[in-house]
Amino acid sequence: MELRKATYKLYPTKQQAEALNHALRLHCEFYNAALQERVEAYKKCRISIKNKDQQPQIKVIREEIPEFATLNYSSLQVTLRRLDKAFSAFFRRVNSGVKEPGFPRFKSHKRYPGIGFSSHGDGWRFTPGEDWKHGRLRLTGVGHIRCRGKARVAGKIKSMELLHRRGEWLISLTMECNGVLREPTSGKACGLDWGVNKLLSVATESDGYQVDNPRWFQQEREKLKALKQAVSRKKKGSNRWKKACKKLSTHHRKAANRRNHEHHQLSAQVASQYALVATEKLQVKNMTGSAKGTSEKPGKNVKQKAGLNREILDTAPATLLAMIAYKVKETGGLFIETPTRKLKPSQRCPVCWSVKKKTLKERVHQCEVCGCNEDRDIAAARVNLIWALYELGSETGLHRACSVKPPPSL
Numbered sequence: 408m409e410l411r412k413a414t415y416k417l418y419p420t421k422q423q424a425e426a427l428n429h430a431l432r433l434h435c436e437f438y439n440a441a442l443q444e445r446v447e448a449y450k451k452c453r454i455s456i457k458n459k460d461q462q463p464q465i466k467v468i469r470e471e472i473p474e475f476a477t478l479n480y481s482s483l484q485v486t487l488r489r490l491d492k493a494f495s496a497f498f499r500r501v502n503s504g505v506k507e508p509g510f511p512r513f514k515s516h517k518r519y520p521g522i523g524f525s526s527h528g529d530g531w532r533f534t535p536g537e538d539w540k541h542g543r544l545r546l547t548g549v550g551h552i553r554c555r556g557k558a559r560v561a562g563k564i565k566s567m568e569l570l571h572r573r574g575e576w577l578i579s580l581t582m583e584c585n586g587v588l589r590e591p592t593s594g595k596a597c598g599l600d601w602g603v604n605k606l607l608s609v610a611t612e613s614d615g616y617q618v619d620n621p622r623w624f625q626q627e628r629e630k631l632k633a634l635k636q637a638v639s640r641k642k643k644g645s646n647r648w649k650k651a652c653k654k655l656s657t658h659h660r661k662a663a664n665r666r667n668h669e670h671h672q673l674s675a676q677v678a679s680q681y682a683l684v685a686t687e688k689l690q691v692k693n694m695t696g697s698a699k700g701t702s703e704k705p706g707k708n709v710k711q712k713a714g715l716n717r718e719i720l721d722t723a724p725a726t727l728l729a730m731i732a733y734k735v736k737e738t739g740g741l742f743i744e745t746p747t748r749k750l751k752p753s754q755r756c757p758v759c760w761s762v763k764k765k766t767l768k769e770r771v772h773q774c775e776v777c778g779c780n781e782d783r784d785i786a787a788a789r790v791n792l793i794w795a796l797y798e799l800g801s802e803t804g805l806h807r808a809c810s811v812k813p814p815p816s817l
């Protein structure tokens with residue numbers, strides 16, 4: 408059994424939205440009060456209050472303040488557990504010697520993320536539409552709310568989070584699903600490489616193809632910059648400022664949705680075609696963090712690297728590869744990460760396995776040893792594919808089923 412998430416957008420009526428807002432406000436108040444209690448107990452008496460000390464108070468508060476009695480009991484428990492988690496994380500950071508461990512903060516109602524609901528049926532029930540497309544959420548005290556969205560796989564609903572983001576209401580369902588959810592359509596294998604020039608390069612046993620980077624994100628960036636400037640020019644708190652802020656957040660959301668949508672489509676396409684996908688282990692942080700260097704030791708090519716960093720972040724390969732990974736696993740396929748440092752896919756020749764450094768500008772792999780000539784990224788993808796088929800395949804017999812020649816050193 409695996410746990411998966413599915414997100415639906417809510418379409419509450421005006422009255423329902425008011426009710427949701429009210430509940431969110433109360434939960435936020437409750438969270439802050441519980442935080443206050445912990446802080447004061449520590450300041451005055453050096454006592455640290457634990458979750459188990461606060462949980463029994465839910466009952467007392469519900470008796471004393473009737474408003475809280477209208478809220479779902481287990482949701483209040485979840486809210487307290489969240490505070491407890493925030494404290495555990497804080498102490499973990501303190502113990503590991505983090506310089507600014509960040510004490511758990513009081514939250515404003517506007518920034519309060521949402522309400523957690525445990526067991527399905529306890530004050531809430533989600534009824535999916537046909538094939539898990541759209542559906543209805545029944546929430547005690549609020550009523551039936553229309554939902555739009557689609558769970559990619561069917562499952563048993565376990566818990567839910569009601570989220571409030573940028574003025575929108577969403578639910579994130581946690582569902583229990585069976586391991587293999589779809590059958591792979593073929594037994595084919597491929598190697599992947601991602602890059603700045605081409606978003607994805609795919610090498611198959613006999614061929615290869617590339618997927619372009621969507622350039623629209625670059626254009627969106629320009630627009631984003633203008634919107635940000637518009638916000639900073641307005642007087643903070645004024646009506647015009649509020650309007651500009653709203654425009655900016657709408658733009659953010661739309662751009663993120665668009666990218667997400669494209670990545671879902673692309674990853675589904677790859678997962679439906681291949682039963683084995685091999686790619687190098689991705690470490691975006693390392694790639695994007697080092698351009699500037701330090702003041703004693705400034706980085707080289709700061710300008711190019713800053714540009715490259717931006718593009719690396721733009722294409723968001725980490726989320727795309729994560730999507731491909733779980734979709735391939737869902738079909739019962741294999742997603743294999745090759746060891747980047749040991750294998751050096753972008754420097755290695757896929758035919759003779761010799762290694763030669765390339766600069767970022769060299770877009771073609773031209774082997775001086777064996778004469779192999781191929782697009783740089785496709786060559787890297789092919790190295791990943793061959794490594795996966797042989798290094799791992801010798802145990803599973805995978806390599807016998809394919810026509811790729813073994814590399815000399817394996």
Ligand SMILES: [Zn+2]
Pocket residue numbers: 756757758759760761774775776777778779
């Ligand atoms: Zn070669």
